[in-house]
Amino acid sequence: MAVPTIVRERTPQLIVLVVILALNAIISPGFFSIEIQNDRLYGSLIDVLNRGAPVTLLAIGMTLVIATKGIDLSVGAVMAIVGAVAASLITSGYSLPATLAGSLFVGLACGLWNGALVALLDIQPIIATLILMVAGRGIAQLITEGVILTFNDKPELIFVGSGSFLSLPMPVIIWVVVAILAILVVRRSALGLLIEAIGVNRRASTLSGVNSRVILLAVYAVSGLCAAVAGVIAAADIKGADANNAGLWLEMDAILAVVIGGTSLLGGRFSLVGSLMGAMIIQSLNTGILLAGFPPEFNLIIKAVIILIILIVQSPASQAAMAGFRTNRHTVAVKTENREHAAR
């Protein structure tokens, strides 16, 4: 996949991102200034990359799930579970590698649970993952025994959330590495194509020899794993596991990032780069609102209005109206196929 293609396909997202960053720079003149503080890069732009880490990671897993025409509502709760597991492992005296391995394993298990409900039992993804979304916080509460489980004296785990490497905050490095790995795996192999095929028509792809069960299990497992990484970062960031609030409503932000990134909720063609840009758009918006200093009552309204504008600009109707010659024939084709699939 050549770079210019990516740029051309993601023009709307790129424009939105640039506009929002420019707005932020107007609101807060020092927005783009980056300096070195305590041996690490420091500035609002770095904050956007750093604070955006959880949603970015969730969006990577969510993109693959949505591409199969599924959805994963449980990622926020999985973050809470994994944060609780990480905190309790490290405070029980386990080493950092053991803690991380245990935490990621729990995330993987949560993802496989969702995958099993969807792929093996054919339960609708929205309901299948709703189970863990609701139960997950309870599980996390049980692990932390209802308190915020702190680990102020465990610098090795705290490093994952607020340390830095090569002057970059660790969360940024982690999400960039995970994103590159994910893009390489799905685009340098046929896996991405097979995921899209399942999203367009699961039965047809099964009949043509795609092992759809295994791939569905795998995408939910990856989503669980991404949520696990996000959960460890979120806990390490505040040096404690907050079962009530860790990852709260982040599944919605992740879905939004995927949609803003140009992946259809109807499944089929997906773009990981688009979702990453979507996540950055959302975080730039959040940071901008905080920097603007409006009364907090306006936060959600401003966010909603700007997202509405973005979605209107990106909607197929206005895309067609603005650039008739550049109508995305592929999207139309996918949609038609989906409609046929639904009508079957």
Add this chain to the structure above:
Amino acid sequence: MRTLNLLAATAFATALSISSAFALTVGFSQIGSESGWRAAETSVTKLEAQKRGIDLKFADAQQKQENQIKAVRSFIAQGVDAIFIAPVVATGWDAVLKEAKEAKIPVILLDRTIDAPKDLYLTAVTSDTVYEGKVAGEWLVKNVGDKPCNIVELQGTTGSSPAINRKKGFDDAIASHANLKIIRSQTGDFTRTKGKEVMESFIKAEGGGKNICALYAHNDDMAVGAIQAIKEAGLKPGKDILVVSVDAVPDIFQAFIAGEANATVELTPNMAGPAFDALDAYLKDKKEPAKWIQTESKLYTPADDPQKVYDEKKGLGY
């Protein structure tokens, strides 16, 4: 769930058979255990009852009013001497409270008040959240003196009553001091994560934090998150930026020990102590207590032996 109920019922029955050994039997319908503070309130209530030789029948409503109403009815059926309720919602209590009144069992509300005729309950023991904000504000006024001081405020969840009231009380306290000014105020949703993120943006927006003299957080958790943000920006919390907050949860005392926070106003988990005292006076001398008993909003600073307070509080299940 069924088994649990059954177990609870068996436990009740066992408790009932030995209750005659106690002077008083009090039923306590607790909301649930949604927060560390709630867990601490439960354990303090049990401790206070034990201290007074009162047989406390405890029922956890798991955030549901119907469970609370059920618990109150079962307390009435068991003929307890008094009923404590920490009401989960404000409305819908009239019927069951009338039943308690007919059975001549006094009811005391803990922590929250309700919308019901005042003659249906004996008294309500709650904290005054406006006053909590005022105590925090007055501490800052006293400690800043005449120097100009720009304050940033981390509000609780937008629209929640503690957020509104703690803001109001603080605003009132600093209103007559022109040198104290809130320059930025944003919600941190009462959480550590948001407290940290919002504080990061405050610091960036205010010249790297140099314009900020003090932070007022509506709860300790946000303050703990903000303290990390201040440290990561290369500033010293507690010195470069004063930190004052509300709640007095154990972790803020750790910050006191590290010299990173300056003051907190306690939202005491001991609502039961004053309630037992009022009940005692009512049952012994027929003395009607006031309809509202305000708990003490105690100010803690690092001068108050934080290690000792931390150790005491840690055991309460915060």
